[in-house]
Amino acid sequence: MCWHSNVILPLSFSARPTKAVSFNSGLRTLHIRILQRMRPPENAAFEMRHISPKKGFKPTSSGEIRTLIGLHLAMGVMKMPRVSMYWEAGMDIGIFRNTMCRDRFFQLRSHLHLVNNLERPAENNDVFYKVCPLYDAMRRRCLELPLEENLCVDEQMVPFRGSLSVKQYVKGKPHPWGVKIYFLCGKSGMAYDFLLHQGATMEVSEQFKTQLGLGAGVVYHLSQRITEADHKLHFDNYFMTYNLLELLAEKEIHAAGTARVCRFANPPLQSDKVMAKMPRGSCDEAVSCDGKVALVKWFDSRSVVMASNFVGVGTMDEVLRWDEKQGRFLNVSRPEVVKLYNEAMVGVDLLNQLVSLYRTEIRSRKWTLRMITHAFDLAVVNSWLEYRLDAKRANLQTKDTLDLLHFKMNVAQCLVSDARPLPEVQYDMVDHMPNYDEKTEATRCKRPYCTGKTHVFCDKCNIHLCFVPHRNCFKAAHRK
Numbered sequence: 001m002c003w004h005s006n007v008i009l010p011l012s013f014s015a016r017p018t019k020a021v022s023f024n025s026g027l028r029t030l031h032i033r034i035l036q037r038m039r040p041p042e043n044a045a046f047e048m049r050h051i052s053p054k055k056g057f058k059p060t061s062s063g064e065i066r067t068l069i070g071l072h073l074a075m076g077v078m079k080m081p082r083v084s085m086y087w088e089a090g091m092d093i094g095i096f097r098n099t100m101c102r103d104r105f106f107q108l109r110s111h112l113h114l115v116n117n118l119e120r121p122a123e124n125n126d127v128f129y130k131v132c133p134l135y136d137a138m139r140r141r142c143l144e145l146p147l148e149e150n151l152c153v154d155e156q157m158v159p160f161r162g163s164l165s166v167k168q169y170v171k172g173k174p175h176p177w178g179v180k181i182y183f184l185c186g187k188s189g190m191a192y193d194f195l196l197h198q199g200a201t202m203e204v205s206e207q208f209k210t211q212l213g214l215g216a217g218v219v220y221h222l223s224q225r226i227t228e229a230d231h232k233l234h235f236d237n238y239f240m241t242y243n244l245l246e247l248l249a250e251k252e253i254h255a256a257g258t259a260r261v262c263r264f265a266n267p268p269l270q271s272d273k274v275m276a277k278m279p280r281g282s283c284d285e286a287v288s289c290d291g292k293v294a295l296v297k298w299f300d301s302r303s304v305v306m307a308s309n310f311v312g313v314g315t316m317d318e319v320l321r322w323d324e325k326q327g328r329f330l331n332v333s334r335p336e337v338v339k340l341y342n343e344a345m346v347g348v349d350l351l352n353q354l355v356s357l358y359r360t361e362i363r364s365r366k367w368t369l370r371m372i373t374h375a376f377d378l379a380v381v382n383s384w385l386e387y388r389l390d391a392k393r394a395n396l397q398t399k400d401t402l403d404l405l406h407f408k409m410n411v412a413q414c415l416v417s418d419a420r421p422l423p424e425v426q427y428d429m430v431d432h433m434p435n436y437d438e439k440t441e442a443t444r445c446k447r448p449y450c451t452g453k454t455h456v457f458c459d460k461c462n463i464h465l466c467f468v469p470h471r472n473c474f475k476a477a478h479r480k
């Protein structure tokens with residue numbers, strides 16, 4: 001690789017607005033269906049098949065497991081210092097005391113399994129095998145979402161201090177110890193794809209790993225989610241390599257991010273020493289001979305090096321910075337690549353922040369439980385972001401839109417209230433679609449006083465309702 005110095009790279013991106021995202025439905029949230037989507041098939045998961053019938057252990061049902069999950073979400077919202085306090089008489093928290101007794105809660109929680117460990121195939125070396133159905137289901141939903149224009153890849157830590165072979169330590173994070181998940185997020189914080197970090201057994205193909213190295217391999221792996229041209233993808237210097245930028249350019253993905261100069265074959269950039277003497281905000285640029293990659297060094301309070309396959313210094317703008325020596329604010333000019341990076345790189349951080357707001361805290365040393373509650377926390381946040389988009393599209397006023405706190409509590413309530421839809425959902429006249437179940441036996445219709453049995457259910461309310469020539473409970477149940 002060789003470099004030209006100070007050549008401005010032609011800007012190949014246009015300023016047109018993000019492609020209109022297409023949703024096929026209106027408001028479809030506040031609702032168990034979100035969790036339904038992430039939930040593995042009824043029979044496969046959340047069963048306690050392999051538990052020996054210990055004395056006093058009553059078999060569970062899918063309804064009870066829903067309640068268990070709902071209570072965990074509620075715990076994330078009302079944080080008590082000790083789990084048993086949620087049931088204490090003086091606290092008087094109805095959602096806990098009226099739905100499940102404390103001992104049953106602990107019993108179910110300590111025996112919760114998503115897969116039958118005894119049925120694990122011998123060749124399966126997935127570290128996260130035990131929580132796989134849940135994360136797969138959640139990922140399937142992420143893959144359905146229409147992509148935003150500005151995307152970023154970064155890591156998220158699931159706080160965990162117990163023992164697990166792939167536990168990581170990442171310096172500078174609020175929870176440095178834990179399980180690492182790589183996320184492809186939009187600027188809005190919405191997750192579009194993710195990959196659990198598990199070293200050698202990670203899903204990234206061997207070809208990517210040998211060709212690019214692990215970090216860049218992860219970005220390239222996640223970039224497969226981007227199938228249309230002209231998306232902008234940002235990532236930091238942990239992932240950045242020259243080859244990665246080149247490969248992404250071939251896929252017409254505009255990529256930019258911070259870079260470690262040592263990975264870029266001696267580009268002719270000014271040294272820190274020289275740049276420190278120049279006025280603040282000075283920058284230097286180098287473009288590879290093939291014109292594919294530009295490196296920009298910008299000297300703010302210290303030097304930052306950025307690499308990109310679509311933008312260099314570009315159109316500079318100005319940012320306000322405090323100057324220690326002069327004791328006043330200064331206008332410091334900033335290259336375009338830095339501006340775009342700073343704007344887009346917030347996605348994964350935003351997701352992390354939202355997840356940690358009402359995170360279900362688990363003291364347990366069991367990593368499975370930690371990962372299960374994390375999956376539900378994540379799903380709620382992503383669903384809320386989706387809900388907010390839908391609400392905006394339906395011209396709902398901000399005061400009528402639920403904040404994350406109330407949204408999460410609503411989902412929790414739906415889950416514990418025996419899967420019955422909330423009245424404001426059932427009668428909202430939006431997006432109630434009939435669907436057929438695949439059960440061998442028909443289910444009792446949920447319209448009051450109807451004794452019919454049916455295979456038809458409402459996709460949104462998730463309740464069975466007759467829909468036959470002389471009995472249209474489906475219509476009746478959606479009208480007040």
Ligand SMILES: [Zn+2]
Nearest residue numbers: 432458460461
């Ligand atoms: Zn319905």
Ligand SMILES: [Zn+2]
Nearest residue numbers: 445450466473
């Ligand atoms: Zn009926």
